[in-house]
Amino acid sequence: MKLRIFTEPQQGADYQTLRNVALAAEEFGFDAFFRSDHYLQIGSVSGLPGPTDAWATLAGLAVETRRIRLGTLMTAATFRMPGPLAIIVAQVDQMSGGRVEFGLGAGWFEAEHAAYGIPFPPLGERFDRLEEQLAVITGLWGTLDGQTFSFDGAHYRVSDSPGLPKPAQRPRRPGEPAGAHRTPRLAARFADEFNAPFHSAAGSAAGFARVREACEAAGRYPASMIFSVAQTVCCGKDEAEFRRRATAIGRDPEDLRANAIGGTPGEAAAKIAEFAEIGAERVYLQVLDLHDLDHLELIASDVLPQV
Helix, strand or coil, rough: CCCEEECCHHHHHCCCHHHHHHHHHHHHHHCCEECCCCCCCCCCCCCCCCCCCCHHHHHHHHCCCCCEEECCCCEEECCCCCCCCCCCHHHHHHHHHCEEEEECCCCCCEEEEEEECCCCHHHHHHHHHHHHHHHHHEEEEEHHCHHHHHHHCCCCCCEEEEECCCCCCCCCCCCCECCCCCHHHHHHHHHCCCECCCCCCHHHHHHHHHHHHHHCCCCCCCCHHEEEEEEEECCCHHHHHHHHHHHHCCCHHHHHHHEEEEHHHHHHHHHHHHHHCCCCEEEEECCCCCHHHHHHHHHHHHHHHHC
């Protein structure tokens, strides 16, 4: 089981804060640093000092870290055209020496699109666009040297592209999120990894089963897919510290225990074990207080060795 740190910078974090978290995660032995791709705060928080771009952030971290893997959970297909996005991700992968993992989703948060002038098509069209973006990006990356790539879709058209630059990691395929009826099919076709975000162990297991069925229907070995989950984490060395951290992020301690990875290190390890039992190989730990680096150190010292 690999533990990864997952951040939500749109809730209020500048680059320096994210840099501190990424460097701490690397120092403490976590497998990866991931961030969301949002341009507007969610909920009642101020979001100050304002959003940071996911790929600008990861480009900076690519040259400021050495070992830890870097990625998005999830990049919104509505934000960027597939050709330029393929170039951006390939370049950041090169800058990192081959440590980037690329999650791509359909986009869901209508308010952020309105706030920054980004078109927000209906749900069906967003998934149509996601499927075409996956086809374009993987097609560009998979084009052999000296050959060209073309694509004629309903939403995107590519003509005689050299498919450059390539990621440092070849071959590369994007990951896929859970949560929509088309996702298992798209995951089976395009993804290295399927992530079930913020579901119970039973709900995640059901999602994994649908993806395995989709893999079999597509003629792909289900064992070739990596399965992972994302869960909010709030851990304290004792009950008092756990409750203090829960208060700091505005969450009820008992809700965190029931519906997230919450409690003492032993409780956190036990909850992670539940996900391991259903086949999850990675857990993305959503850390909501990005200034509490002692929280990361505690998880690394008292939870990570148990899993």
